[in-house]
Amino acid sequence: MADTKTLKLTMGPVPYLWSGEKWRDFYYRVAESGHVDAVTLGEVVCSKRDHFTRPFIPDVVERLQQSGKSVALASLALVTMERELGATRRLASGPALVEANDLSALRLLAGRPHLVGPFVNVYNGATARLLAKKGATRICLGPELPAASLASIIAGAPELDYEIIAFGRLPLAISARCAHARAKGHSKDNCQFVCGDEPDGLDVDTLDGQPFLTINGVQTMSRHCQVLLGDLPALAAMGITHLRLSPQDCDMAEVAAIYASVRDGLVSPDEGLAKLKQVYAGAPFSNGFIHGQPGMNWVAA
Template sequence: MNEQALRITMGPVPYLWEGTKWRDFYFGVADSPVVDAVTLGEVVCSKREHFIRPFLDEVIERLEAAGKEVALATLALVTLERERQLTRQVTQSERLVEANDLAALAMLAGRPHHIGPFVNVYNGPTAELLARQGARRICLGAELPAQSIARITAAAPAIDYELVAFGRLPLAISARCAHARAKGHTKDNCQFVCGEDPDGLDVDTLDEQAFLTINGVQTMSRHCQALIGDLDTLARIGITHIRLSPQDCDMLAVAGVFAGVRDGRLGGAEGTDMLRAIYPAAALSNGFIHGAPGMDWVAA
């Protein structure tokens, strides 16, 4: 595959990490030669924002000095006044902003911006409308099959398209916090117990079958999407950026594997084996892109 066929994006950390861990993670991303663009900020819970706020400016400075394209993400769910104010603060930034909520879209109308995976874009006319309002890149929902993605990108080909190629997938977000409830707390007095699970809290069914992962107010897939063997398909159907969603593992090694397969130094099967070794905490899946259940693994 041509080296420029797909650009590698490192997405926002979805979990609650201590501020210094968060900072050091993105410092490492800045030093990575294979990561082209970075989207960062608090997307899941506004109560976590103060953990990263003291380090945000120096992280952005380090990333931009390394030549990375930086975008700031807004919250995926705005329910409180402080969340509306935080969204307004982010959207007023001079940098590119990724909108993850319709409230942010209204604030960004007419300005160049990105669309995050929490804004549903399921057809070409929606993509066209967003492009007319200033969208320059859309991160499509991970549940879309390849045929649907191809129709969307063909309808609005003037902008870039992104897809989560690695990471546990966001399935739902709520005003309530199941993570706090699971540990005997309320949302208002959560004591940030989600920080005890830097890779999310796995949940089983009553029959003790692996089911979902809880991350604060967010419900995520138990599996980890890994489109490592589908990069040729993604490029062919109009995807320009592949997003790596940070998990609690060596994400720089993950980025290196994706770059190796993209550039033809590694085969898809070899890359898959390497990802399983780097991130053994979750089973890999790629079902959605093949029109199968998302948790499935469809062999090349």
């Protein structure tokens, strides 16, 4: 059986609109966690939200680095306006390690070390090798990939580190239009930041009243929260090096502690799952994608 203790924990960017103070305090709490090895932060979903958190970024980065954590700044997942391209240029030309979530950022970062986020489609080893030649050092693979595809990609470019979203609602799509604003009776240009009313996303149902997806501003997310506690040995065996914990509106430091306990063999996956349900009851759990099933399915360990 693979040694799961080699798996590192990454705290990803907050996908939702939180107040600047809540966002800052969230990462201060992460800085205090001895279980999180690396942090990727920044606004990925909507550039209009950026001004809420931008003033706090220098202090947050300093606090995280002082606690011994590797820190990267994420680019937008969808660049559609000149001001967004300008922000991407500034990010790419700065001194920080950058996670590219858009092809425009990849072009700007070519030739210097960088990370590749889950919004960049990497579906085969040849693509991973090309990204490595351009300077990528770690790729967070897409959440919809089954285990066989993950293993094939990693085998095709084993020189890279690989990350997977091991906890959190999954990013499924992103649009130039804002369904969240529309659902609240607003246009995107006059959204009044209504996405901030749902700090864990806005759940939507089908016309038949069945639970379906979650919208978060211009982003569509899974209704279910991906939980891969029972899959850690398989992930380690195939070459995954980092487990990304995608922030939800709960005690994510405790989520990291649970994952670390299961990873280190201190508690069983079932015990960890029971604890996780106490910490986060905001969404049902799933792990279908990695098992080649519909993403909303739950496959017992």
